[in-house]
Amino acid sequence: MDLFIRDNLMLAMLLLLSLAMLVAAFMAIYSKRSLPIAMLAAGLVSLLASVQFLLLGAPDVAMTEAAIGSGLTTFLFFFILGRVRGGANRD
């Protein structure tokens, strides 16, 4: 019985995470006006995915996703965005 409750709680958490990921992905696609918000939402998708990997018992994959998907890629996007805007202002 205890195991049953724990399993269902886990399932509910995973489903909730998936829903949050969907919302974040939707934000990433539909925030056409603001590029930074789209980038942050894309990073959020990766962050939630890494939490989900952790809950599913794959800490190695979770670390990779957090370091590359949510960390490095998001900051790289912002880095490039800053450079592109700086270049546009200078012209």
Place this chain on the structure above:
Amino acid sequence: MIKRFLVLLLVLSMGVMFSQLLVGYSPDRQLNATAHYYATQTASETGAANIVSAIIVTYRGLDTLGEVTVLFLAAAIVGMVLSAKQGGQSPTSASEAERQLPPYPPVGELLATGTQLLVPLILMFGAYVIVNGHLTPGGGFQGGAILASGMLLLLLSDPLRTIGHRLISVVESFSGLAFVLLGILGLLLAGGFLDNKILPLGTFGSLFSAGAIPVIYIFIGLKVGAEFSSMLLNLAKTEER
């Protein structure tokens, strides 16, 4: 109208497909044959406490070599495309353009101080993740990405700083070469390509154990970190010209 209908049809059929998957899903009650072998034999065969690391570095070491090669190709192509763009203009005009550009706006105090505080910690954490790859979750790829994010923070805080690009490419080439050489050494001294038993297995769970896995992981970490860093440096350099 037709287009919208087609899109709707596509979405509906995808939904049917995925719902079939979901309905037919039943969680596995036991491991399949390969996973069972890994789960029971890894500790005695490779001496690594982290089974995932043992699979990545030893059992599927050739795949890892391929992954690192793909990453190297990506970094090389980024460098090639960006340098081709720079090659269009003659060097004198490039330096003139550089002189005319106003300097970068000064970075905020928060970023500058935070970088000084955080970069050593980030680099240390990356080294920790790499070195403990055979004991705890993590390893070369993760640690390399963490090292590269420390490098990114350095670049953000001081865009004009030139972090030895030459040194980074030397580190990258050297660690790639060492990775392959260790693999060939495994072929000569032990059971096969990238076999970890060229070094003694040591006591299970201690830092110096699991044969050559930590050594190989250090080279993978250095290579991944250097590849990401050289990509970032290339991107940072182009805009300065």
